[in-house]
Amino acid sequence: MVETTGSLDDDDARGKAHVPEEVEDAVRTILKWAGEDPEREGLLDTPKRVARAWLEYCEGYREDPSVHLSRVFHEVGGYDEIVLLKDIPFHSHCEHHMAPITGKAAIAYLPDKKVVGISKLARVLHGYARRLQIQERLTAEVAQCIWQHLQPQGVAVVIEARHGCMTGRGVRTPGVGMITSRMLGCFLNDDRSRKEVLSLMGY
Numbered sequence: 001m002v003e004t005t006g007s008l009d010d011d012d013a014r015g016k017a018h019v020p021e022e023v024e025d026a027v028r029t030i031l032k033w034a035g036e037d038p039e040r041e042g043l044l045d046t047p048k049r050v051a052r053a054w055l056e057y058c059e060g061y062r063e064d065p066s067v068h069l070s071r072v073f074h075e076v077g078g079y080d081e082i083v084l085l086k087d088i089p090f091h092s093h094c095e096h097h098m099a100p101i102t103g104k105a106a107i108a109y110l111p112d113k114k115v116v117g118i119s120k121l122a123r124v125l126h127g128y129a130r131r132l133q134i135q136e137r138l139t140a141e142v143a144q145c146i147w148q149h150l151q152p153q154g155v156a157v158v159i160e161a162r163h164g165c166m167t168g169r170g171v172r173t174p175g176v177g178m179i180t181s182r183m184l185g186c187f188l189n190d191d192r193s194r195k196e197v198l199s200l201m202g203y
């Protein structure tokens with residue numbers, strides 16, 4: 001542990017990300033624009049906190065979600081039924097307003113020769129959710145990633161979410177949820193498989 005002097009930023013010393021002055025300035029500009037006084041006491045550290053929070057909200061840009069699917073098991077023990085992870089909570093931000101998107105996802109696949117640890121499906125979701133998104137693309141990216149890297153017989157992703165830009169501004173309709181889905185392989189081509197997976201998901 002390095003002894004720090006008063007001139008060093010305490011947060012930097014604690015290993016938090018360094019925030020460049022211009023990023024803090026940008027947050028102060030928005031505070032002023034919104035009608036605030038960035039110099040008042042309660043807001044003094046806000047620009048730094050906001051900057052670091054955004055680094056965390058957008059962690060997905062610094063990872064490749066497919067790495068979570070690189071460790072696969074070929075021994076499926078004769079299992080040839082749907083694998084489903086449901087009610088996975090997630091947070092994202094919309095690319096149009098940078099407003100929060102909160103929701104839950106259901107991710108299913110019908111394995112062919114490869115399976116992964118079930119928690120990996122949630123990690124893929126978070127890898128794409130921790131970016132600026134639109135719900136449609138998030139849904140498609142998660143499905144496509146699993147499709148490409150596990151080469152299963154089918155993938156189904158259903159996402160249900162609430163958008164801060166709808167509930168807190170604009171039409172201001174709290175409680176309204178949006179549902180998107182992406183079906184690939186057997187879930188796209190076979191009605192019976194699609195109905196089965198949707199009913200397992202609770203739809």
Ligand SMILES: [Zn+2]
Pocket residue numbers: 094095096097098099163165166
């Ligand atoms: Zn929006």
